[in-house]
Amino acid sequence: MDENTSQPAPAASGAVVRKKRLSSGFELLGALFMLGVVLQHIISGVTQAQALGTRRFAVIVGLLAFIVVIAGDLNLRWRRFFSSNRFAVPLLFTLTALSVIGTLILQGQSEAVLASSYGAAALAVIRGLFLNDMFHGFGFAIVLGMGAGGLATVIIRRPRLGVRRFGSLLAHLGLVVTLAGACLGSVWGIKGRIDLHAGEATENFNSAGPDGHMQQRPLGFKLSLDEFKIEKYEPDFRLTVFDISGKKEKRLAGTDPAAPDSELLAGYGLKLLDYWPDHFKRDVVEQPKPGAETSGKPAAALLGLAGDDDRWIFDDRRASGGRVELGGKRLAFFWDAERADKYAADIAEKSSNPPHVIIAGKQRLSLETGQKVKLPGSDHSLEIKRALLDFVLDPSSNQPQNRSSRPDNPAVEVIVRDAAGKQIASGWLFAKFPDFHGQGQGALGGLRYEYSGAKGRMIDAILIGEKPEMALFSDGKISSRVPVEIGKELAIGKTKLVVKTLWQYAIHRVEDGTRSDRENNPMARVEIKGRKKPLDVTPQSPVRLSGNRALLLGPKGGEMVRDYLSRVSVYQGDRKVLSRIIEVNDPLSYGGYSIYQADYRPEDPTYSGFEVVSDPGLWIVYLGILLNLAGVFWAMFLPNILKRRHRAAGSGGAK
Amino acid sequence: MSLTPETLTIGALVPYTIAALLYGAMWLTSSKTLRLSASIMLGAGLSVNLLQLVIRAIEANQPPFKTLFESLVLLAACIAVVYLFVELVYRARILGLPAAVGCALTMLYALLRQDKEAVNLPPALQSGWFIPHVVVYFFGYAALFVAFCASFVYLLRPKPIHLRRPDLIAGEHIDLESLLDGAVRFGFALLTTGLLMGAVWAKSAWGDYWVWDPKETWSLVTWLLFAAYLHLHYLGGWRGRRLAVLVLVGFAAVMFTYLGMHLLPTAEQSAHVYQ
Numbered sequence: 025m026d027e028n029t030s031q032p033a034p035a036a037s038g039a040v041v042r043k044k045r046l047s048s049g050f051e052l053l054g055a056l057f058m059l060g061v062v063l064q065h066i067i068s069g070v071t072q073a074q075a076l077g078t079r080r081f082a083v084i085v086g087l088l089a090f091i092v093v094i095a096g097d098l099n100l101r102w103r104r105f106f107s108s109n110r111f112a113v114p115l116l117f118t119l120t121a122l123s124v125i126g127t128l129i130l131q132g133q134s135e136a137v138l139a140s141s142y143g144a145a146a147l148a149v150i151r152g153l154f155l156n157d158m159f160h161g162f163g164f165a166i167v168l169g170m171g172a173g174g175l176a177t178v179i180i181r182r183p184r185l186g187v188r189r190f191g192s193l194l195a196h197l198g199l200v201v202t203l204a205g206a207c208l209g210s211v212w213g214i215k216g217r218i219d220l221h222a223g224e225a226t227e228n229f230n231s232a233g234p235d236g237h238m239q240q241r242p243l244g245f246k247l248s249l250d251e252f253k254i255e256k257y258e259p260d261f262r263l264t265v266f267d268i269s270g271k272k273e274k275r276l277a278g279t280d281p282a283a284p285d286s287e288l289l290a291g292y293g294l295k296l297l298d299y300w301p302d303h304f305k306r307d308v309v310e311q312p313k314p315g316a317e318t319s320g321k322p323a324a325a326l327l328g329l330a331g332d333d334d335r336w337i338f339d340d341r342r343a344s345g346g347r348v349e350l351g352g353k354r355l356a357f358f359w360d361a362e363r364a365d366k367y368a369a370d371i372a373e374k375s376s377n378p379p380h381v382i383i384a385g386k387q388r389l390s391l392e393t394g395q396k397v398k399l400p401g402s403d404h405s406l407e408i409k410r411a412l413l414d415f416v417l418d419p420s421s422n423q424p425q426n427r428s429s430r431p432d433n434p435a436v437e438v439i440v441r442d443a444a445g446k447q448i449a450s451g452w453l454f455a456k457f458p459d460f461h462g463q464g465q466g467a468l469g470g471l472r473y474e475y476s477g478a479k480g481r482m483i484d485a486i487l488i489g490e491k492p493e494m495a496l497f498s499d500g501k502i503s504s505r506v507p508v509e510i511g512k513e514l515a516i517g518k519t520k521l522v523v524k525t526l527w528q529y530a531i532h533r534v535e536d537g538t539r540s541d542r543e544n545n546p547m548a549r550v551e552i553k554g555r556k557k558p559l560d561v562t563p564q565s566p567v568r569l570s571g572n573r574a575l576l577l578g579p580k581g582g583e584m585v586r587d588y589l590s591r592v593s594v595y596q597g598d599r600k601v602l603s604r605i606i607e608v609n610d611p612l613s614y615g616g617y618s619i620y621q622a623d624y625r626p627e628d629p630t631y632s633g634f635e636v637v638s639d640p641g642l643w644i645v646y647l648g649i650l651l652n653l654a655g656v657f658w659a660m661f662l663p664n665i666l667k668r669r670h671r672a673a674g675s676g677g678a679k
Numbered sequence: 680m681s682l683t684p685e686t687l688t689i690g691a692l693v694p695y696t697i698a699a700l701l702y703g704a705m706w707l708t709s710s711k712t713l714r715l716s717a718s719i720m721l722g723a724g725l726s727v728n729l730l731q732l733v734i735r736a737i738e739a740n741q742p743p744f745k746t747l748f749e750s751l752v753l754l755a756a757c758i759a760v761v762y763l764f765v766e767l768v769y770r771a772r773i774l775g776l777p778a779a780v781g782c783a784l785t786m787l788y789a790l791l792r793q794d795k796e797a798v799n800l801p802p803a804l805q806s807g808w809f810i811p812h813v814v815v816y817f818f819g820y821a822a823l824f825v826a827f828c829a830s831f832v833y834l835l836r837p838k839p840i841h842l843r844r845p846d847l848i849a850g851e852h853i854d855l856e857s858l859l860d861g862a863v864r865f866g867f868a869l870l871t872t873g874l875l876m877g878a879v880w881a882k883s884a885w886g887d888y889w890v891w892d893p894k895e896t897w898s899l900v901t902w903l904l905f906a907a908y909l910h911l912h913y914l915g916g917w918r919g920r921r922l923a924v925l926v927l928v929g930f931a932a933v934m935f936t937y938l939g940m941h942l943l944p945t946a947e948q949s950a951h952v953y954q
Contacts, residue, residue, distance in 0.1 A: 109914045116907040123900050127893040127945050141944070159891045188913070206888065215886070257799045580798075587802045608802035609884045620886045637886035645888065649875045656871045660864040 049114030053167055057118070060085060060163035061153050067162075079160040083210050086169035093173020097180060106177040115171050122167065126158035168203075175200045187666055191659030198652025205644030214638040216241065218619070220249040222630040225595075229636045243636070244615045246595035250603070252632040254624055255586045259579040261301075261546045263561070265292050269572035281548045281577070293553030294575065298536070303547035303562075306537035307336040309530050322346075323359035323489050324530035328522040338532060339489065343367070351519035359489040359528055368495060368502050371483060375500025380408055380436055381474040382453070388474075393436075403443040406471075411436045415454065424452070434475035440468060485516045489526050548577055588624045590632045606634070684748075687731040688790045691755065694724035695783040702775030718766065721779055725759040728786075732756060744813040745798050750937075751789035753813070755782045757821035761862075765825055769858055777828035808880035812873055819869030820933055823905075826862035827930035829855055830923035856918065863926060867905045874898055893946040897936040904929040 063085065068078045096102040105111055129150055130141055138147060138156055154161040175196045185193070216231030225248030228240045264278035277292065279285040281299040289296055309324050323339040329351050337348040337357045345367060346357035358364035382389045387400045396407045415435035416427040424435075433456055440449040453473035486495040492508040496516060506514055508523050536547070548561045552569065561567050566576040593603040594614050606612045611620040616638050623633025701717035704710075731752055735743040743749045762778035765771075800809075833855050877895070878888040889895060908925050911917040917925070940946045 109910050112910050113907055113915065116903045116910065120900050120903045120907075123896045123903070126891065127896050127943050130944055131891070159896075584799070585802060586799070587805065609806040609808075611883065611886070618886060620884075622885070635886050639886075642882075646879070649879065653872060653875060656868050660868040664861070664864075 046110060046114055049111050050118065052111075053114055053118045053170065056089070056166045056170065057122075057163040060161065060166040064154055064162040078162070079157070082160050082162055082165040083207060085162045086165035086172075087207065089166040089169030090173045090176070093170055094176060094180075096173075097177050103177060103181060106174045107181045111174055115167070115174060118167055119171065122158060122164055125155060126164075129155045129158070131159070132157055172200060172203045175203075186663075188659050188663040191655050191657070191662060194655025195652050195659060196655070198648045198650070198655050200648070201651055202645050202648030205641035205646075205648055207641070208644060209639040209641030212640045214241070214617075214636070216636040217622075218247065218634040218636055219623075220247075220632055220634070221628075222249055222252045222632070224249055229634075231636070243617065245601070247619070248593045248595065249590055249632055250593055251591040252624070252630055253589045253591075254626075254629065255589065256584050257579075257586050259543050259584070261543050261563070261577055262580040263289075263296065263548055263550075264576050264578060265294075265569070266574045266576060267572060268574050273574070276573070278580070280580075281546070292569070292573070292575075294569075295551040296548060297551055297558055298549040300536055300538040300547050301541050301543040302539040303545050304537055304539055306535045307532060308535050309336055309527075309532050311527050312529050312531055318529040321529040322532060323357070324525070324527045324532065325357055325487060325489060325523055326525035327355075328524050330520060334524060336532070337487070338530070345486075350521060353484040353516045353519045355516075356483055356486045357489070358486060361488050361490045364486050364488045364495065368486060368497075371497075372501045379475065380411060382406065382408075382436075382438070383472040383474060385470055399440070404448070405441050405445075407439045407441070409437040409439050409450070415452070431475055434473075436473055438468065438471070438473075487523065489528065492523070492526055546577055550575065585624075588621060588632070590621055590634070592619075682734060684731070684735070685790070685793060687727060687734065688752070688786060688793065691724050691727040691731060691752075692783060692786040692790060694720050694727065695755070695759075695779055695786055698724060699776060699779035699783050702772065702779050705772065706776065714772065717772065717775055717779075718763070721759055721763065721775070721782070724782060724786075725756060725763070728752065728756040728759065728782075741800050742810050742813070744809070745800060745804065746794050748789050748792050748794045750813075750817070751785050751792065753817050754820060754937075755785040755789070757814075757817045758782050758785065758824055761818065761821040761825050761865075765858065765862070771858070773832060773855070774825060774828045774858075777831055778825060781824055781828070803884050806880060806884060808876055808883070812876045812880055815869050815876065816873035819866050819873055820937060822862050822866035822869060823926075823930050823933050826859050826866060826926050829859035829862060830926040830930075833859065833923045834920060834927075856922075859923065859926065860912065863905060863908060863929075867902075867909065870898070870902050870905065874902055893943050894936065894940055897932070897940070901929060901932045901936055904932055 064078055067081055071078070093106055097106060130138065133141075133156065138150070142150060150156050154163065158164055178196045179193060179200065214231055216229040218226055218229045220226060225246055226243070227246045228242055230238045231241055233239045261281060262278045263281045263284070265276045267274040267276050277288050279288055281296060282301065284296045284299070286296065309326070312318055312321060322341065323346075325337050325339075325346075326334055327337060327348070327350060328334045332351070335348060335350060337346045337355065339346045339357045339359050341359070341363075343363070344356070345363065348355050348357070356364075356367065358367065380391055380393070382391065382397075384399055384406075385401065389397050389406070391397055391408060393408050393411050396405050398404075399406050412424060412426045412433075412435050414427040414432045416425055416433070417423070418425045424437075427433075433454065435452050435454045437452050438450065439447055442448050449468050451468050453468070453471060455473050455475040458472050483497050483500075485497060486502075487493075487508070488495060492510075494506045494508050494514060494516070495502045496504045496506060508514065508526070510523055510526060513520050513522050536549075539545075546563065549558050550561055550567070551558045552567070552575075554570070559567050561575055561577045563577050563579075566574050568574050587607055590606045591603070592606055592612065594601045594612075602614070604612060606619060606621045608621050611618045613619075618637045618639070620635040620637065621632070622635040623631075625631045625633075698717055698720035701713055701720055705713050705717065732743055735749065735752075744753060758778060759782050762774060762782075765774065836855070877898070881890070882888045904925070908922070908929060911925065912922055
């Protein structure tokens with residue numbers, strides 16, 4: 025930079041002189057940093073802003089420092105100083121020191137975190153010098169602004185151009201341009217957020233205003249999120265031992281349960297007994313040998329359904345037989361025709377009655393919704409106003425609602441009237457909670473509700489093994505009987521199924537099995553030293569070991585999300601302008617904004633979070649980067665290449 | 680014996696160690712056969728090392744630069760490549776011993792920090808910038824390691840080291856200072872490229888060039904230190920011991936940037952800390 029110092033000075037005296045010269049640069053920068061600190065105290069005092077609230081003024085302070093240097097350049101002595109090593113070297117080391125401090129002290133944390141991390145004295149120093157927000161503080165801004173001024177001065181001085189110097193000038197110019205672009209971006213740039221669920225659209229985004237409060241700004245177009253997709257890596261599970269004594273669990277050892285390292289597991293007192301990548305409970309069914317004891321053995325039928333696994337159904341010869349749901353149809357299974365008929369008659373009787381039974385004292389009153397009955401032993405009457413199969417209070421409106429169409433929590437709202445027809449009481453009765461608060465008191469006293477209605481309606485067919493035949497139901501009654509042929513398809517409504525096996529007696533046990541080699545539902549059975557029974561480990565149920573250790577079955581590699589993709593469309597008015605996918609590393613640029621994929625929520629799979637950035641300095645920064653790179657490569661390599669060529673040409677000439 | 684990551688790591692570590700011994704032996708004997716065998720042995724280590732990178736890349740179907748182990752394997756290869764290049768260009772084996780020791784120690788550390796299998800890449804690292812950013816940086820680190828070796832040898836040289844055949848090691852007309860300077864210039868150009876690539880990448884991934892993430896800040900620190908080197912050497916006329924010491928300091932900063940981030944209180948959330 026400074027031509028006067030570009031030649032190596034005589035060693036001994038030069039070092040002393042240079043040391044003195046460098047120290048003045050350090051003193052200047054130190055003083056200016058402190059000036060920045062004082063200024064920041066004043067500004068934060070005047071604006072009553074918190075420590076972080078003064079950030080927006082830092083750019084202005086940096087610009088001022090830059091302008092001061094440029095103004096100083098009017099004076100030849102200062103111009104020489106700012107473009108010399110006497111300024112550049114202290115500047116580089118000061119920036120280094122400040123940067124290092126900025127990584128050693130917690131940045132941008134709350135007062136509470138700072139207070140818990142540092143002692144009172146240290147905290148006073150940190151706060152006093154704004155070291156907890158180093159890179160947005162006035163002190164750092166001044167040093168950086170001075171640096172930019174120095175870089176500009178180097179260019180302004182236009183020294184005699186050598187090959188290396190031209191590259192160096194280009195590199196300096198690149199840095200100034202980059203800083204200018206960044207400055208532009210931080211003053212006029214806008215940054216904000218858009219949060220959408222799939223199917224939603226917005227014309228605005230939220231961004232923090234100068235006072236730090238969020239405000240809505242118009243995008244100038246409509247952005248709709250058509251679809252959001254989270255792509256995951258194929259899971260590959262590992263059985264891993266963790267040390268959970270510390271704040272953060274520490275991985276001690278891990279092995280692939282499909283090809284376990286048994287020595288490694290033995291080191292932790294573990295033995296892997298079995299592993300099922302896609303675990304399910306498998307029925308193992310066989311017929312007892314001829315002449316063997318059959319009492320107490322269930323009857324069994326194997327049912328097949330197109331596109332589904334075969335299912336066993338068992339009749340243990342109790343009143344209700346075996347039950348199974350297949351292809352949306354509810355099926356009962358009885359071996360004996362007699363028991364099946366009795367069951368069918370029972371259902372028919374119950375379903376012919378109204379579904380609601382109110383028990384008043386010793387009387388059972390069957391009634392439909394809207395039907396009125398006289399309460400026995402009084403001149404009061406009772407009416408069911410409405411009935412819900414699955415009562416729930418809607419949390420927002422606090423009104424009763426039906427949660428599902430299954431009778432999970434049947435309830436009726438009843439009204440009791442006197443002889444004149446005047447309402448004297450009303451309230452809800454719950455079949456499953458006869459003692460529910462308030463229930464059965466006052467005029468509703470002694471009333472209970474029994475739900476019986478859906479029983480008949482919940483059966484679609486009965487398989488009778490003895491005959492064998494299928495009794496098909498409609499409206500709670502047997503509507504037709506179809507003979508069953510083993511291996512031949514029959515229809516229950518639209519569902520077609522095949523009875524594959526029908527045994528009067530069967531030996532049945534349940535075994536663990538795997539549906540496939542894909543790790544969809546992995547389970548490991550592990551023997552743990554010192555425990556009698558082996559334990560099953562699944563991703564949902566880790567096992568606590570002794571000595572603050574835990575055994576976990578989890579996907580390897582930690583990171584499971586491969587990508588998150590938002591398919592978005594841009595509209596101008598009602599006209600769709602474009603439609604494309606935004607993903608991490610591939611933002612959408614439209615209408616002066618770049619929209620980045622920023623967030624997803626595992627618990628909210630249709631949610632997608634975007635960052636919206638408008639950066640008027642973008643291309644200036646890119647230009648600066650290119651200039652700087654070109655300059656650095658020029659200065660680093662070209663002079664030596666030329667020198668070598670020159671030397672080669674010289675020696676060639678000598679020959 | 681199958682080609683497990685461990686086998687391959689040892690497979691590179693052994694020739695690197697032998698190469699270090701051979702380069703070391705050069706300082707003691709005058710055998711001419713040592714010259715070639717040391718270089719060949721280092722080349723053998725590099726071949727296994729590169730093979731390891733390729734196998735891992737194919738097996739995991741992603742660039743093998745995610746974990747500390749993977750980065751160490753890459754670094755050892757980069758050091759070997761840069762050193763062999765220097766040996767070829769400067770026709771000197773004077774840095775052979777420290778460079779081979781560097782490769783061997785890096786691989787030894789890799790062996791200790793072995794991760795059994797590749798770790799999935801998070802979405803942010805799935806970018807066209809990932810490979811150039813990392814590879815450029817690691818070649819930069821390797822170049823600065825060579826500069827560090829040169830400084831190290833330079834600083835030790837004035838002390839009386841007995842050399843049987845100094846010419847064997849030093850090559851014909853080796854100027855250690857120019858070698859040191861060449862390595863720094865090469866390293867600095869790569870640091871600059873890596874730094875700027877990282878900024879452009881961050882912009883395309885998150886919308887910010889620079890967020891003062893501790894690793895970013897420390898790579899700025901290393902860049903500033905070597906920028907100071909260039910100013911002091913080319914304009915301030917710094918030569919010799921002072922310059923060598925500055926390179927040692929600069930390289931210490933490089934090493935801290937690479938391996939020390941977990942020690943910083945500010946780096947808990949950083950995407951850059953090796954697990």
